[in-house]
Amino acid sequence: MLDTLIIGSGPIGLACGIEAGKRGLTHLIVEKGCLVNSIYHFPSNMTFFSTCEKIEIGNVPFVAHSDKPTRKEALEYYRRVKKHCKLNVNTYEKVLGIEKMEGFFTIKTSKNTYQAKNVIAATGFYDQPNSLNIKGEELPKVRHYFEDPHLYEDQRVIIVGAGNSAADAALETYYKSAKVTLVVRKPVLKSKIKYWIKPNIDNRIKEGSIKAFFNSEVIEIREKEVDIQTPDGIQTLENDFVLALTGYHPDFDFLSALGIKYEEDGAKTPIHSRKTFETNVDNLFIAGVICGGLKTNLWFIENTRFHAENIMNTIAERAEV
Numbered sequence: 001m002l003d004t005l006i007i008g009s010g011p012i013g014l015a016c017g018i019e020a021g022k023r024g025l026t027h028l029i030v031e032k033g034c035l036v037n038s039i040y041h042f043p044s045n046m047t048f049f050s051t052c053e054k055i056e057i058g059n060v061p062f063v064a065h066s067d068k069p070t071r072k073e074a075l076e077y078y079r080r081v082k083k084h085c086k087l088n089v090n091t092y093e094k095v096l097g098i099e100k101m102e103g104f105f106t107i108k109t110s111k112n113t114y115q116a117k118n119v120i121a122a123t124g125f126y127d128q129p130n131s132l133n134i135k136g137e138e139l140p141k142v143r144h145y146f147e148d149p150h151l152y153e154d155q156r157v158i159i160v161g162a163g164n165s166a167a168d169a170a171l172e173t174y175y176k177s178a179k180v181t182l183v184v185r186k187p188v189l190k191s192k193i194k195y196w197i198k199p200n201i202d203n204r205i206k207e208g209s210i211k212a213f214f215n216s217e218v219i220e221i222r223e224k225e226v227d228i229q230t231p232d233g234i235q236t237l238e239n240d241f242v243l244a245l246t247g248y249h250p251d252f253d254f255l256s257a258l259g260i261k262y263e264e265d266g267a268k269t270p271i272h273s274r275k276t277f278e279t280n281v282d283n284l285f286i287a288g289v290i291c292g293g294l295k296t297n298l299w300f301i302e303n304t305r306f307h308a309e310n311i312m313n314t315i316a317e318r319a320e321v
């Protein structure tokens, strides 16, 4: 019988494991992919907007080559944290569901069955891309993740989105000789784009080296073309790849299957205490970026690291009684 089973080995799932260890509580982190699976799937050349110390966990110092770490440095850091803090992580094992019993949970995974007094879901949102819901989205040339710019060398690439991911992908692919067109639903790009990226993307658009359609939407994707609804009517562009970087959302089906209910706030915020992070199901907690529901820009590693301490304080206090 574990004190705590943690679903997901993202930074916040790992932080929960560390805090359990500090309090002498047993834990197991079950991860369906590799360690810090979401970060592994971030763009290969990505630099975090946070400085190193802001995404440290368990007081383990994060040292990188510059103030803001790269994805590669973050992977190295979290690997070391796992080892240093002696975290118990089962990777490549998916949690399929949990069943609430009298005073504990039975957790079924793709490989095993466990029993735990408490469960923490720290499952993030990066697995579920927001769909465009248009004809042709299922074509293999349409991608919801931007991994390596080299793939798009000399290709006609349409990038849908207005945030950091779209701006990064537009610049990176442009610098690797892609012919880039940005399609943005709103009249401008998001103001929250990283301050060292914003002037660059604005200037590339101004000089015309990256083409941009504002107040526009992709309405159909075909093998060799894309239709874009613009303020001046429908434009058809020849096209090789579409990168739909329109955000992600938590796996609500999974959370609902755990018994979690949602606030009626239009953002599907999972019901939880803002202090203990316990959900409407007793001894089932949520942690990390899933706490924002559809508001995925609300929470980061930076401002959710503390969830781990709050949750484990609650679990430890109850264990003492």
Ligand SMILES: Cc1cc2nc3c(=O)[nH]c(=O)nc-3n(C[C@H](O)[C@H](O)[C@H](O)COP(=O)(O)OP(=O)(O)OC[C@H]3O[C@@H](n4cnc5c(N)ncnc54)[C@H](O)[C@@H]3O)c2cc1C
Residues within 6 Å of the ligand: 007, 008, 009, 010, 011, 012, 013, 030, 031, 032, 033, 034, 035, 036, 037, 038, 039, 042, 043, 046, 047, 048, 049, 050, 055, 093, 094, 095, 096, 122, 123, 124, 125, 126, 127, 165, 254, 287, 288, 289, 290, 299, 300, 301, 302, 303
């Ligand atoms: C491109 C990008 C850049 C970002 N940059 C920053 C930044 O600079 N600073 C910052 O503070 N935040 C940043 N964020 C936001 C956020 O911090 C990250 O998304 C972070 O990884 C969230 O941590 P988490 O532990 O809550 O969830 P995640 O890291 O997403 O971890 C969830 C884990 O749960 C696993 N999982 C899901 N379902 C199951 C299941 N059924 N069974 C087992 N395992 C499961 C997943 O595989 C995953 O490993 C960024 C986000 C993105 C997308």
